[in-house]
Amino acid sequence: MESTDNTAPVVGAGDPSTPAGEGASSESGESAGTEQRIFKAATEVFARKGQAGARMREIAEHAEINPALLHYYFRSKSQLYEAVFAHGFKQFMGGLGQSLKADLDFEESLRTFVHGYIDYIHTHQDMARLMLNECTCGGPILERYLTAAVAKRDEMPGLMMEDRIVAAIESGEIRPVDPQHTMLTIVSSCLFPFVALPTVRIFHPEAADDFEAFVEGRKKHVVDLLLSGLRPAGSAE
Amino acid sequence: MESTDNTAPVVGAGDPSTPAGEGASSESGESAGTEQRIFKAATEVFARKGQAGARMREIAEHAEINPALLHYYFRSKSQLYEAVFAHGFKQFMGGLGQSLKADLDFEESLRTFVHGYIDYIHTHQDMARLMLNECTCGGPILERYLTAAVAKRDEMPGLMMEDRIVAAIESGEIRPVDPQHTMLTIVSSCLFPFVALPTVRIFHPEAADDFEAFVEGRKKHVVDLLLSGLRPAGSAE
């Protein structure tokens, strides 16, 4: 009843979780990971051009597949976008959550968070840019997902870290600071340099030459600067 | 000789500086600041949708003018975009430069930079988002403008501040840190919270209620955290 009744998959609509749910792989006409190729290409193009600026044909070219396949697998442009976004959002939220549940002191908690955050961002730059794009334009999609995530606070690594800051202030591990601004500074310091990387490269030519070194240097610097900045007054190094 | 020879202004092409060069205002048919209205609307739409995603008709609607006027004043979409970008870039670079030339100690230099940066960003959010958008996609326009600006180092406030950090380390005003990473952290902390403001609002509902308080709080927090983080070992508060 719902539109033409051919045998179409359309995985993105029903289960916006994994890019190509391996569980229901009904390999027949040698798909060869067509769906995953679409997904990856879509992530790149959406990240660069945004939802409105991205062209379906460009995604198809990037994935080296026939443009019609985009609609075969994802029905429409908006559904493809939402599938990509939802996957990234879930991955982003889920990845860090676990590592923070261990009961470490503040210094180790911060180190874990910063290292994990930077590792994720620099290995998923496209997804990070896509998310930021959504943040800047303040579209309804992000708001929908974000408010849902904020509800169950203990699954948002950012909010967990914020709670950790509050606790550390109370226990005297760090000096009294505004937890929300501090959290904002942490996220900014980890995220921004990689999102704006094309620009950073112009100022840091060495970041292009030895990227891994730049990433590790970034981790060290952020943790070091924050720990120094948050150390209680009077406590020596 | 250059295309049709009607009497067209096209200010954006020749002099990409001020949005509506008041010098050559040839007021006849009651323009009523049409060009400035276009400019402002274009900034908003380009910031939200990017160069590729923005639609000329949307800009025209936003400016409440006839779509054809966009081409009358700016010839093409790409020239309109470049005019908007160039204006923002020049304004961005020029504004902070002067304030840093005064010979202040490091603490005051940092305070001046952070306050000036945040003031500019939060009063020109659209322009900041547009610039960041250009940063993320790494288009040729930004690279062209940026490399030109880096050449004359003493006109880039960011690089001037970085030089100030190096000097402060040598003079012992602050402890030895990586100047480039430190600079990145400063810029990140000032820029990101306002660029991603729609998202921040979900976590900081009070930022929406009393925006001015949030801005001032942000300035204080960033300066405070950085000064603490950079203070030489052993020096009391």
Place this chain on the structure above:
DNA sequence: AAACAGTTTAACTATTTGATCAAACTCTAG
């Protein structure tokens, strides 16, 4: 008022875009 330069408008073109569809293809199951 007549001429004129600058501005605004609506109608138009050519191209691009997202989306659809029937036909062809591929592999497996019977």
Place this chain on the structure above:
DNA sequence: CTAGAGTTTGATCAAATAGTTAAACTGTTT
């Protein structure tokens, strides 16, 4: 081999898009 479900393709459509143009309009100058 044949039937059939799932997949891929090229052709095609309607809507949207950037850009053009001639005519109408505005105010100023003569």
